[in-house]
Amino acid sequence: MSHLRRLPEVTVNRIAAGEVVERPASALKELVENAIDAGATQIDIVLLDGGRELISVTDNGAGMAPGDLALAVERHATSKLPDEDLLHIEWLGFRGEALPSIGAVARLSIISRTHDADEAWRINVDGGQVSEVTPAAQAPGSRVEVRDLFFATPARLKFLKTPRTEFQHAVDTVKRLAMVRPDIAFTLSDGERRSLDLNVSGGDLFDARLARLGAVMGREFADNALAIDAEREGLRLTGYAGLPTLNRANNRMQYLFVNGRPVRDRLLAGALRAGYMDVLAHDRHAMAALFLDIPAEEVDVNVHPMKAEVRFRDPGLVRGLLVSALRHALAGAGHRSSSTVSMAALGRVHEGGYNLPYRQPMGHGNAGLMEAAASFQAPFAHAAEPSARMEPAADNVVAVNDYPLGVARGQLHETYIVAQTANGIVIVDQHAAHERLVMERMQAQLAANGVAGQLLLLPEVVELDEDGAQRLAARADELAELGLVIEAFGTGAIVVREVPALLGESDVQGLIRDLADELAEMDQALALRERLDQVCASMACHGSVRAGRRLTVEEMNALLREMERTPRSGQCSHGRPTYVELQLGDIESLFGRR
Numbered sequence: 305m306s307h308l309r310r311l312p313e314v315t316v317n318r319i320a321a322g323e324v325v326e327r328p329a330s331a332l333k334e335l336v337e338n339a340i341d342a343g344a345t346q347i348d349i350v351l352l353d354g355g356r357e358l359i360s361v362t363d364n365g366a367g368m369a370p371g372d373l374a375l376a377v378e379r380h381a382t383s384k385l386p387d388e389d390l391l392h393i394e395w396l397g398f399r400g401e402a403l404p405s406i407g408a409v410a411r412l413s414i415i416s417r418t419h420d421a422d423e424a425w426r427i428n429v430d431g432g433q434v435s436e437v438t439p440a441a442q443a444p445g446s447r448v449e450v451r452d453l454f455f456a457t458p459a460r461l462k463f464l465k466t467p468r469t470e471f472q473h474a475v476d477t478v479k480r481l482a483m484v485r486p487d488i489a490f491t492l493s494d495g496e497r498r499s500l501d502l503n504v505s506g507g508d509l510f511d512a513r514l515a516r517l518g519a520v521m522g523r524e525f526a527d528n529a530l531a532i533d534a535e536r537e538g539l540r541l542t543g544y545a546g547l548p549t550l551n552r553a554n555n556r557m558q559y560l561f562v563n564g565r566p567v568r569d570r571l572l573a574g575a576l577r578a579g580y581m582d583v584l585a586h587d588r589h590a591m592a593a594l595f596l597d598i599p600a601e602e603v604d605v606n607v608h609p610m611k612a613e614v615r616f617r618d619p620g621l622v623r624g625l626l627v628s629a630l631r632h633a634l635a636g637a638g639h640r641s642s643s644t645v646s647m648a649a650l651g652r653v654h655e656g657g658y659n660l661p662y663r664q665p666m667g668h669g670n671a672g673l674m675e676a677a678a679s680f681q682a683p684f685a686h687a688a689e690p691s692a693r694m695e696p697a698a699d700n701v702v703a704v705n706d707y708p709l710g711v712a713r714g715q716l717h718e719t720y721i722v723a724q725t726a727n728g729i730v731i732v733d734q735h736a737a738h739e740r741l742v743m744e745r746m747q748a749q750l751a752a753n754g755v756a757g758q759l760l761l762l763p764e765v766v767e768l769d770e771d772g773a774q775r776l777a778a779r780a781d782e783l784a785e786l787g788l789v790i791e792a793f794g795t796g797a798i799v800v801r802e803v804p805a806l807l808g809e810s811d812v813q814g815l816i817r818d819l820a821d822e823l824a825e826m827d828q829a830l831a832l833r834e835r836l837d838q839v840c841a842s843m844a845c846h847g848s849v850r851a852g853r854r855l856t857v858e859e860m861n862a863l864l865r866e867m868e869r870t871p872r873s874g875q876c877s878h879g880r881p882t883y884v885e886l887q888l889g890d891i892e893s894l895f896g897r898r
Contacts, residue, residue, distance in 0.1 A: 309361075325405055327464060328355025328453055329473035335403035336481050339363035340488065341396055344445065345504070352472055354467030356453050358495075362372055364445040369420040370425045370437045374413065377429050379404045396565060406434040409460070410453045416446040431456040448698045462473060475499055476556075477522045481565035483559055483593055510542070517593050524550065525591050525728070527813035530637055532627035537621060538599050539578045541629050546591035547637060548583035548875045557591040560612050562603060566593075569614055572596070575623040579630025582743065583872055584879035592630075592894045596622070607854035639709065708868055709883065710858035718852045726885040730864075734855065736876035737867055743877050744870050745806050747827060755787035757802035764812045765793055772820035773798050778895050779823065790816070 310349030321400070322829040325331045332355065339347045342365025352358040368376060379401060406412050407429030417424035424442030428435040429531055454460040464470060471494060482490045486505035493500055504521055505512035510531060529544035543561075560572045572594070580590045604615040616622050687891060704711050704727030714722050721732040749755045768776070777785070777792040787804030800812050807815075855863075 316625075321744065325402075325409060325453075328359060328470050329449055329477045331355070331358055331402075331406050331410075332474050333477045333481070334362070335359065335361040335450070336774070337396035338402070338448075339365055339856075340485060342366045342446065342483065344488060346489045347491075349478065349860050350489070350495055351471055351492070352495050354464075354470030355450075355474055356461070356464065356470070357451065357466065358449065358452040358783070359453065362445065362447040364443070367421070367445055368414075368416040368425075369418055373414060373416055373425050373427050374437050375435055377403050377407055377412070377427060384683070395632060404429070406450055407434070411450070411451040411455070415440045415442040417442045417444050419444040438763045441789065444751040447674040471499075479558060480561075483516060483520055484561055484564045484595070486512040488628060509563065513542075513595075514544060516713045517650045519593065521559075521593065525557070529591075530633040532629050532633055534632070535626060535665050536625045536628075537740075539596065539603070539621065539625055541594060541596050541625055543594040545579075545594070545630055545633055547640060548580060548590065548634065548872070548879055549583060549881045550591055551879060552591060553588065554652035555589040559593040560591065561593075561595045562605070563597060563600070565605060565614075566612075567614050568612050571623060576630070578623075578627045579634070582877050583634060583875050588879050594626070598624075621893070638871060639867045639873040641660065704779065707864065709864045711831065712864060714858055715855055715860065718854050721855070721863065723860075723864055723895055725885070728885060728891065729891075730883050730885045732864065732867070732886075733876075733880075734853070734860075734863065734882040736880055737873065737882040739876045740873050740882060741863075741866055742806055746804060751808070754774060755784050756805045757784075757789055758805040760800065760812075765797055766800060766813050766816040766866070768817065768820055771795045772817075772824065775819055776816065776825040783819075787817075791797065799835070 326336075328351065332349065332351070336349070339361060342363060346364045346367035350358065350360040388657070396639060403412065403414070408431065410859060413426065414428075415424050415426045421444075425437050425439045426440035426442075427437050437745070454464075475492060478490060478492050482500070482502050486509075489504050490500055490502045492500035502516065505515040505519075507515070510533075514526055514531075517529070523746035525544075528547045528550045530547065532541055532543045532545055534541045547555075555573070558573065558576060560569060560576070561566055562569070562572075570811060576590065576592060576594070584590060598616075601720055602617045602619075604654055643659065643698045645664075704724050708725070709732070710723035710725035710730050712723050714733075716722060719734060721734055723730040723732065746755055756786075773792060773796050776790060777797050780790055786799070787802065787806075789802035790798050790800050793799040798816055800816060803810055873882060887889040
């Protein structure tokens, strides 16, 4: 007696729906992809109660005839695989599962009309029960409505989040699809107000895409993004990547696409991190929207029911293209830093109330302020030496507009260099800036013929825990390539005989301890060359001009000129900005002159 039986079609569709329709945003993604595949140039979306009560998608695409409408709600019925070739998929949808899966767990209604037809046609699917195709009223295109999502599988409702959370997931889904197609207008509302209203972006692809990315990711990104355009062995990577000083605490502003399909791929995400490795702190994330175009036979998109994952035939080629393209773009940015750095500085000034000179008139308020004002006008005879040292620059005769970072005018607190530019001032963190310069020189030397070492007159012994000393001793040969020559010295110590010549007078004890800690966090199977940026960053930090060191005007100007010549000098190896630029208009506004 057989124990096997064939499941009913409705049950099969509900099982498929569990894979395809995870939440309202999943159903919306399938419907919007169908609209895009239909050639729509306008897609209007309405969600009620986060998508539980209603998901409505209206488009002006090609529409469907009555016969196609009846087939559209049957499983594995599609027009997108004309040759049944799963290796050359050119559409967003191709499985033929979305509509019957949605119809199995909700009340689905489709009204569609082709552009050459006199009337539209409707079909309903109620919990898997399909109605007849009947005439209806509708402009050319299609309108798909999904009501009472998961009413046929109420257990799934328990796993949904609040309507607000589900709505935000839907917004993110539409944003990802809209980034790919700036030639399509999108609207998304909750029935009361529009959360998205994206018009068609004109111009060439790069200009149109940047305009769309600015509308989705914010004006800050559009103003501080670097264009990416690189090719290698038939692969092409385009898009935009934000300057390192424009970063976030999470990776939600990282958007990755393969052949026009939004994906969440570990390989691509890892390559993006690697591209920013030595210009961002470990807990910060870059902003980017990258579009990879790859021959269809080189990528498999049929590995996940929701088509959110892909598999590459040559993952090393893909990773190499992303990393090199990002690093090339960042190097090409030179000393440029994001405009948000100066805006953040001005914002902090505003928060402190320093731009509000009229808040409390003189002669009123606390006596401390009055005393401070009086003492300010007292003679300087008994004043302490100020921490700000302003001197005329030696090259004062040179016009400041000859240099992007201006001409040094002085040093504040033996830490910050103040330079005058043609349109304002630049304040440079001397330690952060020199750290980046040293790091870039180390990397250039290593790429050429290895980092030159400087023999210590007296070798320095650094005491560590036994494990830390063993980790360093095991990597002694690799560290020697970086100009750091060490040997084991007993069971819990390291003797340092040479340090990279570029570091000059460095904190050898601190450097060795930091390297021991970093090696503990690294994968021991990785060569140091694979973590070169991280190791060089530690060395550069310990060998840079320290805060608190007094510099001459000539030294300050030399630092500024080298910053202008050095790639990625707008941020240190930890992702912090090396300088802040304030425009003259911004400064005048602080004093109420504007």
